[in-house]
Amino acid sequence: MDISPVRQSGRFFLDAAGRQVILRGVNLGGDCKVPFPRGGTNFPSDFSDHREVSFIGRPFPLEEADEHLGRLRHWGFNLLRLLTTWEAVEHAGPGRYDEAYLDYLVEVTRRAGQHGFHVFIDFHQDAWSRMTGGDGAPGWTFEAAGLDLTRFHRAGAAHVMQAKYDYAKGGRQDAYPQMSWGGNNRLPAAAIMWTLFWGGRTFTPDFRVDGRNIQDVLQQAYLGAMREVARRVRDLPNVLGFDTLNEPAPGWVGERLSYRHLGPSEDNPGRAAPGPALSALDSLAAAQGLTVEVPRLVRDPHTGRSRDVGETSVLNPDGVRIWTGDCPFERAGAYRLTGDxxxxxxxxxxxxxxxxxxxxxxxxxxxxxxxxxxxxxAENPDWSVFAEIDPYGAAAGRPFPADLPERTVNASHWYDSATLYLKAFDPNASFDLATGEKATSAAEVRDRFTRQIAFRSTRPAATFPGGGAPSLLGEFGIPFDLDDGRAYDLWAEGRRDPAMWDAHVAALGLMYDAIDTLQIHSAQWNYTASNRNDLMVGDGWNQEDLSIYSADQADAGMGADSGGRAIEGFCRPYARALQGRLERVRFDREARVFEVAWDADPAIPAPTEVYAPAIQFPAGFDLSIEGDAEAVVEARSVTVTARRPGRVTLFLRGR
Structure with a gap:
């Protein structure tokens, strides 16, 4: 399949004919964070092999590429946020790039184009690295910064599944609570690395490695890995550009040294996260081998909000020091050690x-x-920059930088926090974690989703250079192990009826309703080819399980839908390309009615293309058009060519 290049033009993405393109896709994939084949967090590891790992096979072995890409195209998607990591490219050491992996990544990108997918490449990270409970940076970055990663667990400097989890027991465990990995950004190891990455020159000007400041060592290596990928894919017409850095954490930049975040305050208006409430000074003390006692916030099991109930956490009770030399922040005058x-x-x-x-x-x-x-x-001047800031800052209204590159896309992320953390969804009893308000109907939930997504996407994008920019919701989605994996139990019992996915479909449908209302682009999190219906495994990373596909649900009787979860929730009609500019779009899933209106421009020499999936119109549909245009119905699509300028409205009504 030939694919026409799509490029950003002001607030729109346009193809070569000048049509407005709507990008709707997925993140590929959740297991790209970890090495192949046994690098997932469902396998024990002490990370001693971090220089020898390989990521070839993530997101899937090449011999499986056509199967997975074909399935995603069948579901109507035309966009991939393709994950890689700094570690995948440069795990062996500074400047030592994994050429075989780069060849593999280019081939995945090329094949995606053959299946009709536009791609932007995401250098993914969470909580800095696998060694600090997330993914992203290579292990050698700790050595460069003077930290001993083998001491992190004993010092309480990182919360890592491989060190906390009882693999013989499996399932959910109190020692490693679900969705607890994010607390690593506040623990000493990751917080130190982030602070040096952003502010080494400012805060530790004398901290030099081979003559360069530590900030330059880290940032130049990160950008160098990105450059290597960019060089390889620069001539592929389906590449849109690069993400800046997935969900970057700020470290301690901008914080008072002794500030502990217990809730919204003048210092930090964002909501507090569960777990130990550490100040920068607390973390620096623990990194020096001191034992530190701090407040511990607890998540309310009913609302998902964090509360201070008087509990405390003791960090580093064994007094393990993680620095291999002097602490550069102590040397720079931030604090001093006085006894204990x-x-x-x-x-x-x-x-x-x-x-x-x-x-x-x-x-x-x-x-x-x-x-x-x-x-x-420098490799392709036409590419866009897909920018995102830290999610907690975005939720609290942190602004994007004032001086953005031209053709910057707002690629912020959004999740319904209550669904994500509580792993349950009921539209008649849905909490807003930010305000504590309770929605009691699907309409109220839809309105809340729309407001929250607009706050992250369209509102900031309107301030971007050049009169505004596109908004692409870079991540959103739901955990499929809702209610302790109830749907998986039903599947194992032999159930195949769609009702087992009702809660999932309802949640996703309301999210896509909001996306349609706001007329934004989107990439759902995620598609993981190795996903399992196992509470220990999920997407293969920290027990997350947000994949719309699972190998455990492969069923030949489902045809191209084999392995899909809650397909009706995300496989929806939409206008892929418009011969003009979009004015309105709406889909009523229960009534099976789709409506899209656009200001048609017959001077654009290509028709409007609408995806019309059979799963939403199982008995077919009746088509009607308002405006001077003619339509052609094809398999799972409708093309409409306008004869005159003006509004055209298309209706599809399920039979």
Whole structure:
């Protein structure tokens, strides 16, 4: 299948004919965070092999590519947010690129184009690295920063499934609570790395490695890995550009040294996360081998919100030091050790320099975004930059940097936090974690989703350079192990009726309703080819299970839908390309009615294309058009050619 290049033009993505293109796709895939074949968190590891791993086979072995890409195309998607990691490219050491993996990644990207997929490449990370409970950066980055990753678990410096989990027992475990991995960004190891990555030159100007400041060592290596991928894919017509860095954490940039975040405050208006409420000073003390006691926030099991109930956590009770040499922050004058405690010397150390307030947006994200633009556009000047800031900051209204590269897309993420953390969904009793308000109907949930997504997407994008930019919801989705994996139990019992997915379909349908209302692009999280209906495994990473596909649900009787979960929730009609500009789109799943209206421009020499999946119209549909245009119905699609300028409205009504 030939694919026409799509490029950003102001607030739109346009194809070569000038049609407005709507990008609707998935993240491919959840297991790209970990090495192949046994690098998932469902396998024990001490990470001693971190320099020898391989990511060839993520997102799938090449011999399976056509099967998976064909299934995704059958479901109507035309976009892939294709995951890679810094570790996948440069795990062996600084400047030592995995050429075989790069060849593999290029081939996956090329085949995606053959199946009709536009691609933007995401250098993914969570909580800095696999060694700090997430994924992303290579293990050698800790060595460069003077940290001993073999001591992290004993020091309480990282919360890692492989060190906490009883693999013989399986299932859910109190030692590794579901969705607890995110707390690593506040624990010493990841927080130190993020702070050095963003602010090494500012905070630790004398911390040099082979003559370069540690910030330059880390950032230049990250950008170098991105450059290697960009060089390989620069001539592929289906590549749209690169993501800046998945869900970057700010470290301690902009924080008071002793500040503990217990809830929204003047210092930090965002909601607090469950787990230990650590200040930068607490973490620095623990990294030095001191035992630290801090408040511990608890998640309410009914609302998902974090509360201070007077509990505490003791960090590093065994007094294990993780530095291999001096602490660069102590050396720079942030604090000093006095006996068995750390004493703050400069409360403003991480947030004020020369009388100027330091912010992560302007001093961290902005410079990186511009460097990503420079590095990638040196290979292809037409590419877009898909930018995102930290999700907690975005939820609290943290602004994007003022000085953005031209052709920057707002690629922010959004999840319904209550569904994500509680792993349950009931539209008649749905909590807003930010406000505590309770929705009691699907319409109220839909309105909330629309407001929240707009806050993350269309509102910030309207302020981007050049009169605004496209919004592409880079991640959203649901855990499929709702209600302790009840649907999996039903599947194992032999159930195949769609009703087992009712809650999943309802949640996804409301999310896509909001996306349609806001007329934004989207990439659902996620499609994992290796996913299992196993609460220990899921997507193969930290017990997350958000994949719309599972190998355990492969069923030849389902045809091209084999392995799909809650397909009716995401496989929906939409306008892939418009001969003009979109005005309105709406789908009523229960009534089986789809409506799309656009301002038609017959000067555009290609028709409007509408995807019309059989799963939503099992008995077919009746088509009607308002406006001067003619339509042709093909397999799972309708093309409409306008004869005159003006509004055209298409209706599909299920029979």
């Amino acid at each position: 405690r750390a004493e703050a010397l400069d409360e403003e150390f991480f947030r004020t320099r020369g009388g100027r307030r330091i912010t992560i947006s302007e001093d961290g994200f902005g410079p990186l975004f511009r460097q990503v633009a420079d590095v990638t556009r």
